Amino acid sequence: MQNKKHIQPLMEQAQKLFRHCRQCSYKTRERYFTAFKRFLIYLSATYGLQKIANISGKHLSAYVRYMQENNLSASTIKTDLAAIRFWHDQVSQAKHRLPDNKELDLERRIYRGVDRTWTEEEFNYMVSIANEQNRSDYAAAMILSRYMGLRIHEVFRVDALAAKMAIESGLLTIKGKGGKIRGIPCHPQIEHVLERHLEFTIPGQKLLLPMDKKTHHAIKELQQFIADNRPPRHGRPITFHGLRHMYAVEAYQRLIADGASQAVARLQVSRWLGHERPEITEIYLASIR
16 A cells, blocks of 8 residues: 555545535444545555546446455445445535446346355265264264255254254254254255264254364364365365355255246245345355356
C-alpha cells in the first residue's frame, strides 16, 4: 500500500462527505465509512486515484475480485459494495454511475465455487489408510461425511441413540451449525458403519468421540491425519470439507435422475447440507459446473 501522502487527498474528500451526510443512523454511516475507506486505500494503491468523483465501474469490479482473492465472505462483499455506493451517491459531481450487483454478475461471481470435491480414488485411498492404521473411527467419519454430508463437528456429535434411530427409521437427525436440527435420509453405505460402532458404544455416548477426549481435540487430530496421509493433488489439497462437496454432487445427481428440476434439487441438497439457500449449493457443485 502507498504512504499517507498518496492517500491523503482521498481521505480528505471522504471526511468532507462524512461531515455533511445525515442519512441513515450514525452507527450505519460509521460502519459504511469504514468500508469506504478500505476501498479508497485500495484505489490509491492500485490506481493512484486522487478524486472520489472519478470512481468508475472498472474500479468496483476490480475491488470485488480483490476481496474474493482475499477470501472475504459473500455477505462482507455485499455490505462493502452497499457502503461504496452509499458514499458515492453523496458525491455531487460524480463522473460515472456505478453498476449494481446484477450488472456485476455478483451472484455468479461470489457463488461460483471452488472444486474441493474428493475423487472416488482419493476417498477409497484415505479410508483404506485409516483402516490400515487401525483407525476405524476415522474411516467411519469420512464415510459419514461422504454419504450423509456431515460437517466435521457434526460427525462427532452423532451419539448411540441417534445412530440407533437412524438404522430403524432411515433418517439421521443431527444438530448442525447454529443449533439447527435437520433430518438426512440414510444412505445404504452407512448402516453397517453405524451398526459396527454401536456394538462398543454405550447408551448416551458419542459414536466416534472417546469419553475422555474433547471434540475440538478430536477434530484437530482427524484433520491432521488427513493432512499427513492425503495423496498428492494439483491445486488445492484435499480437506475433510471436500467430503461434503462429494455428498452434494452425488445427492444432486440422484435427485435430477429421479426427475427433480435443478431448482428443486439445489434447494433440497442445500437443506440436507444444513443451509436454507439453494444458491449455496452451487459452491458444492463446482466439479460438475
